[in-house]
Amino acid sequence: MSDDVLLRATDIVKSYSSRTKNLGQRTPNRAVNGVSLDIRRGETLGIVGESGCGKSTLARCIVQLLPVTSGSVQFNGVELTGLSRRQLRPHRRQMQLVFQDPYASLNPRRTVGDIVGDPMRINRVASHDDINDRVRDLFVTVGLDPNSLRRYPHEFSGGQRQRIGIARSLSLNPSLVVADEPVSALDVSVQAQVLNLMADLQERFNLTYLFIAHDLGVVRHVSDRVGVMYLGEIVELGDAEALYDTPLHPYTEALLSVVPELNDTDAPRRERILISGDVPDPSDRPSGCSFHPRCPVATEICTTQKPEFVELRPGRMVACHHPRNLDAAPLTVPPPTPPVA
Amino acid sequence: MRDLKVSFATRQGVVRAVDGLSFDVGPKEVLGIVGESGSGKSVAMYSILGLVRDANVEISGSVKFQGREILGLSDKEMQSVRGGEVGMIFQDPMTALTPVYTVGWQLVEQLRAHNDMTKQEARERARELLAEVGIPDPKSRLHHYPHEFSGGMRQRVVIAMALSCNPKLLIADEPTTALDVTTQAQILDLMERLQERHGSSIVIITHDMGVIAEIADRVIVMYAGRPAEIGPELDVVRSPRHPYTWGLLGAVPRADVKNRRLVTIPGNAVSPLAVPEGCAFAARCPHKMAICDERPPLRGAHQHLDACWLTDEQRLAIRSVATTRGES
Numbered sequence A: 001m002s003d004d005v006l007l008r009a010t011d012i013v014k015s016y017s018s019r020t021k022n023l024g025q026r027t028p029n030r031a032v033n034g035v036s037l038d039i040r041r042g043e044t045l046g047i048v049g050e051s052g053c054g055k056s057t058l059a060r061c062i063v064q065l066l067p068v069t070s071g072s073v074q075f076n077g078v079e080l081t082g083l084s085r086r087q088l089r090p091h092r093r094q095m096q097l098v099f100q101d102p103y104a105s106l107n108p109r110r111t112v113g114d115i116v117g118d119p120m121r122i123n124r125v126a127s128h129d130d131i132n133d134r135v136r137d138l139f140v141t142v143g144l145d146p147n148s149l150r151r152y153p154h155e156f157s158g159g160q161r162q163r164i165g166i167a168r169s170l171s172l173n174p175s176l177v178v179a180d181e182p183v184s185a186l187d188v189s190v191q192a193q194v195l196n197l198m199a200d201l202q203e204r205f206n207l208t209y210l211f212i213a214h215d216l217g218v219v220r221h222v223s224d225r226v227g228v229m230y231l232g233e234i235v236e237l238g239d240a241e242a243l244y245d246t247p248l249h250p251y252t253e254a255l256l257s258v259v260p261e262l263n264d265t266d267a268p269r270r271e272r273i274l275i276s277g278d279v280p281d282p283s284d285r286p287s288g289c290s291f292h293p294r295c296p297v298a299t300e301i302c303t304t305q306k307p308e309f310v311e312l313r314p315g316r317m318v319a320c321h322h323p324r325n326l327d328a329a330p331l332t333v334p335p336p337t338p339p340v341a
Numbered sequence B: 001m002r003d004l005k006v007s008f009a010t011r012q013g014v015v016r017a018v019d020g021l022s023f024d025v026g027p028k029e030v031l032g033i034v035g036e037s038g039s040g041k042s043v044a045m046y047s048i049l050g051l052v053r054d055a056n057v058e059i060s061g062s063v064k065f066q067g068r069e070i071l072g073l074s075d076k077e078m079q080s081v082r083g084g085e086v087g088m089i090f091q092d093p094m095t096a097l098t099p100v101y102t103v104g105w106q107l108v109e110q111l112r113a114h115n116d117m118t119k120q121e122a123r124e125r126a127r128e129l130l131a132e133v134g135i136p137d138p139k140s141r142l143h144h145y146p147h148e149f150s151g152g153m154r155q156r157v158v159i160a161m162a163l164s165c166n167p168k169l170l171i172a173d174e175p176t177t178a179l180d181v182t183t184q185a186q187i188l189d190l191m192e193r194l195q196e197r198h199g200s201s202i203v204i205i206t207h208d209m210g211v212i213a214e215i216a217d218r219v220i221v222m223y224a225g226r227p228a229e230i231g232p233e234l235d236v237v238r239s240p241r242h243p244y245t246w247g248l249l250g251a252v253p254r255a256d257v258k259n260r261r262l263v264t265i266p267g268n269a270v271s272p273l274a275v276p277e278g279c280a281f282a283a284r285c286p287h288k289m290a291i292c293d294e295r296p297p298l299r300g301a302h303q304h305l306d307a308c309w310l311t312d313e314q315r316l317a318i319r320s321v322a323t324t325r326g327e328s
């Protein structure tokens, strides 16, 4: 594993045994169905997909909050699956999760200062006084008033609560922050504040982000690379700008085509590709390519043979028998995207 | 609608949820109302339909529908307006559906309440409606309960209910907010097609400028219960005039163009209990002047109005600086 890979997930599968649809019969629901990805040091890897496609499950498997059914997660070169709780602890400290719901994820009966300090107390990393100092510092870092330490979560707005969650996630100096829909519950102006804050923190503390969201605009904005999930699988992964400009998978292409656009220039709108029907139940996965029943370009082979996840263009992985826009997709690796201020 | 004001007397004080909203909706027009949460979008629309059930509410102003004043109608009169000439679609489809009856039963009831129809005719019409909103196998779906439909399909059922009485006006409150982007596209597409076919007018409420740009002819940008800007959709999106609209548009991370710097509006939304007498946006506005302590009138030209004291010259100067800084 090369040095710039912080975390490598290989063929992760996570099944839930779903509550019985056909009485008594337990059909395993493969919420994550063989996901492989690398997270590189210092990058933001975005994961985008519609609800139920397995994003949160994948995030929890990666930070070892959920045991994987099969597959491997290597972090800093160490295999994490199969470790005991105690063995995991030093690695878990390095990986912190930020949740979507700033309301449900903060204990309403503890002061926000205690909430932010808790991970340090639990891990016994510092003395009482040092923890208090550090909590104050963290409050300043995320743009909160350190004089509000003694207040309770309900006294804060949604955006402020998300800052509290971010402060908590930073308290143990993690190298990887996994953010699961961190701005989805926020109004757009507050969302912009939190996104800008996360970008500043990344630069300042050298953080690596796994950033999960269903909003395609948000994911493009924050990510260096993007993975697109459908029904528990990553169907396309690549450099963010390249993927948005020349989507290779028909699902990515359709998804991008229906994002409401502001049409604030005279550039013609991307033609809408409406995909019909609903996402199938993961316990009733279609044969061949999981997307084939809804795919506008599917053929016979798509119904029988599962497409391999292969690198079709430098740095661009895709699982599809009939990839799109190949002519337009560059044959060379794009230069690294300059950091956005 | 003329000068609609809706306030709630609460223990903490008076909440001015809507504070002077006026607009017209023309025949076949799609009017979008956009604003962040708490800006008064829902309260404005619900109060004109008598759906704000709160003993401490005070509503004033005038709302004329096809020339007839409907503000202050009795419950009974209002009921014939709702679900008759005015159809409604909510963010949560279950607001409009009952879990314990089949969708067929609910459609038939709705149809027979507003039309002179036999049960048989109503059943047939119900099937047609489900087919029209794109529900596969409509005949057997009539026998299904709402929970047996997916979120997107349920919203289609609600649209069928709303259409059942050939409404002249359709009010849709965040109809796609709970849906995924592919389902949202299906529903917006359906609304557009139905609007063309039936020629109804639509008022669509949303927090998403993108949705407005996709479907609306005209748009009202709301802030703290007041209209900040009103105008044709293209004008507002391409040459926004109000600083709040600048912030709102600039804060959206885009999927369709390479991202530029996100504009942030400093601070949080103003508390509904403490909306200032002057410009509601003043506390967060980077361009606040002394005169902003007075309430700016809604004014402008060519149907494009805004409530801001900045002169045209000032706006031009501010916008050209923003452009060179790479903000939108």
Ligand SMILES: Nc1ncnc2c1ncn2[C@@H]1O[C@H](COP(=O)(O)OP(=O)(O)O)[C@@H](O)[C@H]1O
Binding pocket: A016, A017, A018, A029, A031, A049, A050, A051, A052, A053, A054, A055, A056, A057, A058, A282
């Ligand atoms: N605790 C659970 N038990 C059973 N099924 C679950 C559980 N959590 C999630 N699922 C199922 O797994 C699939 C993926 O869910 P999730 O990871 O939450 O998706 P996303 O975050 O993309 O919306 C869904 O079909 C969901 O119903």
Ligand SMILES: Nc1ncnc2c1ncn2[C@@H]1O[C@H](COP(=O)(O)OP(=O)(O)O)[C@@H](O)[C@H]1O
Binding pocket: B008, B010, B015, B016, B017, B035, B036, B037, B038, B039, B040, B041, B042, B043, B044, B054, B272
């Ligand atoms: N019954 C009520 N009593 C007191 N305040 C209310 C009531 N209903 C709504 N409000 C307040 O009115 C304001 C506008 O609410 P709403 O119209 O729902 O906003 P939007 O739909 O734009 O998100 C909010 O500040 C809300 O808290």
Ligand code: SF4
Binding pocket: A249, A250, A251, A289, A290, A291, A292, A293, A295, A296, A297, A298, A299, A302, A307, A319, A320, A321, A322, A323
């Ligand atoms: S493999 Fe076939 S069905 Fe799957 S996305 Fe590609 S073209 Fe569509």
Ligand SMILES: [Mg+2]
Binding pocket: A055, A056, A057, A181
């Ligand atoms: Mg999730």
Ligand SMILES: [Mg+2]
Binding pocket: B041, B042, B043, B173
């Ligand atoms: Mg609302």
